[in-house]
Amino acid sequence: MCFRQWIRPFAGIVAFLAALVLSHAYADAPSPDELVRKLAAEMTSAVRSDPDLQNPGSVKISDFVQKNIVPRFDFERITQIAMGRNWAKANPAEQKQIVAEFSKLLTRTYSNAIATLKDLDVEVKSTRVVAPNADVTVKTQMIGRPQPVAIDYSLINGPGGWRVYDVSVEGISLAAAYRDEFAGLVAQSGVSGLIDALKKKNGG
Amino acid sequence: MKRTFASLFILAVIAPSLAFATPVKKMKPNVAPLPIEEAAEPAPPNDLFEPVNRATFALNDGIDALIVNPLVAVWNGIVPSFVRTGVGNFFNNLDDIYVGANHLLQGNGSRAAVDFQRVAVNTTIGIVGLVDVGAKMGLNKVDGDFGQTLGVWGVPTGPYLILPLIGPSTVRETAGRTVRIATDPRTYMDAVPSYSLMGLEYLQTRADAKANEGLIAASSLDRYVFVRNLYLQKRSLMVKAGLEASKSRQAAK
Numbered sequence: 001m002c003f004r005q006w007i008r009p010f011a012g013i014v015a016f017l018a019a020l021v022l023s024h025a026y027a028d029a030p031s032p033d034e035l036v037r038k039l040a041a042e043m044t045s046a047v048r049s050d051p052d053l054q055n056p057g058s059v060k061i062s063d064f065v066q067k068n069i070v071p072r073f074d075f076e077r078i079t080q081i082a083m084g085r086n087w088a089k090a091n092p093a094e095q096k097q098i099v100a101e102f103s104k105l106l107t108r109t110y111s112n113a114i115a116t117l118k119d120l121d122v123e124v125k126s127t128r129v130v131a132p133n134a135d136v137t138v139k140t141q142m143i144g145r146p147q148p149v150a151i152d153y154s155l156i157n158g159p160g161g162w163r164v165y166d167v168s169v170e171g172i173s174l175a176a177a178y179r180d181e182f183a184g185l186v187a188q189s190g191v192s193g194l195i196d197a198l199k200k201k202n203g204g
Numbered sequence: 205m206k207r208t209f210a211s212l213f214i215l216a217v218i219a220p221s222l223a224f225a226t227p228v229k230k231m232k233p234n235v236a237p238l239p240i241e242e243a244a245e246p247a248p249p250n251d252l253f254e255p256v257n258r259a260t261f262a263l264n265d266g267i268d269a270l271i272v273n274p275l276v277a278v279w280n281g282i283v284p285s286f287v288r289t290g291v292g293n294f295f296n297n298l299d300d301i302y303v304g305a306n307h308l309l310q311g312n313g314s315r316a317a318v319d320f321q322r323v324a325v326n327t328t329i330g331i332v333g334l335v336d337v338g339a340k341m342g343l344n345k346v347d348g349d350f351g352q353t354l355g356v357w358g359v360p361t362g363p364y365l366i367l368p369l370i371g372p373s374t375v376r377e378t379a380g381r382t383v384r385i386a387t388d389p390r391t392y393m394d395a396v397p398s399y400s401l402m403g404l405e406y407l408q409t410r411a412d413a414k415a416n417e418g419l420i421a422a423s424s425l426d427r428y429v430f431v432r433n434l435y436l437q438k439r440s441l442m443v444k445a446g447l448e449a450s451k452s453r454q455a456a457k
Binding site (some may be wrong): 105106109110113146147148170171172173176177178179180181182183184185197198201 | 246248249289292336339344345419422423424425426429430432433434437438441
């Protein structure tokens with residue numbers, strides 16, 4: 001009896017706390033477009049205030065990219081899109097290798113481009129929901145050049161939170177851009193040929 | 205075309221970086237990643253003349269290394285950037301006349317009106333097109349050409365082609381380009397002004413595309429295939445945009 005009397009208000013407190021935590025978490029979890037907007041602002045200000053990040057050869061850039069950008073990309077999904085049907089032809093070990101090499105290639109080639117952010121801004125235009133709370137495309141515009149450039153980010157909500165799995169520039173998909181190359185290499189010399197080509201490109 | 209590549213890859217990358225600078229709190233994760241629809245897999249590109257194209261592609265690389273790249277280096281090195289921008293704007297302004305004409309041929313009168321307003325504003329206030337005043341007024345330049353018009357009319361692209369000096373094209377786009385050249389006043393000028401103007405436009409276009417060409421070279425495994433993919437994606441998007449514009453007009457009627 002005594003226990004029940006005691007537990008009731010306690011249960012109420014727990015429920016209240018749970019609700020509080022949930023609502024707090026909910027308020028803290030931004031929608032993907034808010035996320036893009038907020039992070040774009042943070043990123044441009046980081047580049048503007050740090051001269052090292054404006055210098056294309058700088059070591060600091062690769063640290064910065066590894067820490068802040070790489071975790072926000074779903075490289076496995078990007079690789080799957082680029083490989084299409086050939087993804088199933090690779091065994092799990094090969095798949096892992098391809099994802100590792102391809103993400104290295106993408107990160108290495110595009111890291112230095114962050115220096116140009118100094119003069120650019122990102123405006124979030126709209127969001128297209130492909131699947132609610134799971135798959136969305138955030139449409140943005142990059143301004144600060146003679147012509148604005150439309151850039152769309154496709155994001156998927158997975159165990160690691162929202163992550164980017166494709167980027168389209170003026171409608172041209174980055175993941176799809178690699179499709180023909182990957183398909184050609186697999187047709188020519190198999191999955192191992194693709195891995196070799198990626199490794200060679202990465203200088204390994 | 206090259207101009208579009210110009211905005212292309214650099215930005216493709218920056219932008220993601222922009223967007224995801226800091227780790228973010230997760231939302232409720234969904235159970236499993238969504239499957240990647242196999243249906244979205246596009247048909248392989250029509251590259252009937254691949255061996256010839258690859259040879260021309262290599263030839264163009266050779267011409268670039270020997271002639272174009274040194275000229276571009278001189279152009280970027282000694283000409284101040286505001287002059288280069290002015291030259292780019294001047295040729296863009298001439299191009300807008302063609303863009304507008306093609307939007308008319310595609311039945312897209314409202315976009316043609318914007319193109320011609322750009323020409324009117326840029327030719328007058330913008331001093332014969334040297335300053336892109338139109339863009340500052342919110343009248344942005346878009347692409348448009350006769351190859352696109354043919355596509356909107358239902359003409360298929362035909363096989364992919366690499367043209368000497370010019371680069372990526374298709375049979376349809378080459379037909380469009382031929383019409384453009386035939387209607388270009390420069391074609392009928394005396395040799396010296398004609399070649400100077402065409403040469404200057406070519407140089408400016410190539411100089412503009414340099415940064416992206418470097419990025420493409422750095423990020424591709426087989427540059428020929430990568431360029432082909434980007435070019436064909438771009439051309440099909442242009443035709444799709446033209447068709448959507450005409451569809452939405454029909455719906456409005």
